[in-house]
Amino acid sequence: MPYITDRKRAMGMGSAKTGTEHHWLMTVTSVALLPLTVLFVFTFGRALGLPYEEAVAYYARPWPSLVAVLFLATGWYHFRHGVQMMIEDYTHGFTRTALIVAMICVSYAALAASVLAVARIAL
Amino acid sequence: MADVNRGNRPLSPHLTVYRPQLTSITSIFTRITGNALIVAGLMIVWWFGALATGPEAYAVANGFVTSWFGDLVMLLSVLALWYHTLAGVRHLIWDQGHMLDVERSEKFGIGMIAGSVVLTLLTVIIV
Numbered sequence: 735m736p737y738i739t740d741r742k743r744a745m746g747m748g749s750a751k752t753g754t755e756h757h758w759l760m761t762v763t764s765v766a767l768l769p770l771t772v773l774f775v776f777t778f779g780r781a782l783g784l785p786y787e788e789a790v791a792y793y794a795r796p797w798p799s800l801v802a803v804l805f806l807a808t809g810w811y812h813f814r815h816g817v818q819m820m821i822e823d824y825t826h827g828f829t830r831t832a833l834i835v836a837m838i839c840v841s842y843a844a845l846a847a848s849v850l851a852v853a854r855i856a857l
Numbered sequence: 858m859a860d861v862n863r864g865n866r867p868l869s870p871h872l873t874v875y876r877p878q879l880t881s882i883t884s885i886f887t888r889i890t891g892n893a894l895i896v897a898g899l900m901i902v903w904w905f906g907a908l909a910t911g912p913e914a915y916a917v918a919n920g921f922v923t924s925w926f927g928d929l930v931m932l933l934s935v936l937a938l939w940y941h942t943l944a945g946v947r948h949l950i951w952d953q954g955h956m957l958d959v960e961r962s963e964k965f966g967i968g969m970i971a972g973s974v975v976l977t978l979l980t981v982i983i984v
Contacts (some may be wrong), residue, residue: 755908756878761952764945777939779984780900782931783923786912793908802905813898840895845904851905 756815763812767805774805774843790855800854814841834851880959883966890937891950897934900927935980940973 768843781789793799814837821833875881900922907918921927945967950956956965 761949761983764949768942768946769936773982775938776966776983779980781902782984783919784890786908786915789908789915789919793905806902806905809898813895816888817895820888820892844899848905851902851909854909855905 745829756819758814759815763808763815767812770801770805770808773801777801778812789824793852795807795854796856801853804848806852807845810841810845810848814838817841879963879966880960883944883969887941888950890944893937895933897930897938926953932977932981934950935975936977939980940969941975943969943976944970 763853781798784792793802813843817837818834821837825833872881904918904922908912922931947956947962947969950965956962
């Protein structure tokens with residue numbers, strides 16, 4: 735007979751509570767990312783590897799910097815929710831909580847850092 | 858605690874008993890590619906951060922991202938990005954209730970694999 739309380743057995747096994755919101759959020763961000771991905775790949779690909787002055791001049795232009803900010807912000811936001819779904823599927827208990835907290839922090843840090851960096855270059 | 862056997866009941870068949878199928882493999886790769894993009898994502902954030910910092914920092918970051926290792930990561934990430942993008946399109950179509958049968962899902966699956974390779978080659982040629 736397993737010595738386990740009802741609460742312990744039920745923990746983490748319930749519905750996600752915010753499943754509809756999550757699904758809608760992933761739908762919106764994925765649709766937004768479709769054009770942004772194409773635009774970002776072909777603008778960033780052009781800038782990557784340029785000498786310092788040319789790279790700064792390239793991202794000082796409004797169009798490439800707008801694409802970069804929109805893509806990186808939306809992308810990291812999409813990632814923050816996608817990675818949580820993976821963690822919830824494969825881990826349990828404290829590991830799950832710790833990983834979710836850590837990945838939310840990493841995602842928003844990356845989002846803020848990229849937006850700040852592009853803003854500094856562009857402005 | 859009426860039912861003491863509640864945590865120890867037989868389970869329904871799971872992943873390990875199934876032969877890999879195109880639908881399951883394309884699905885798991887959607888997750889793998891999406892989450893693996895964190896590597897390239899953080900490299901790109903570093904690249905932008907360094908570009909905002911100054912020439913020395915930029916030389917280090919740009920040197921790393923365009924090294925053979927950085928190139929390899931970027932190449933695989935571009936492939937992962939196109940694959941994940943096409944898989945996302947498939948999910949958007951599914952969400953509208955279309956193409957839910959196995960035959961067309963598998964056709965789209967093959968299309969996703971082929972399409973991501975073609976788009977990657979196209980990216981390498983253009984960029």
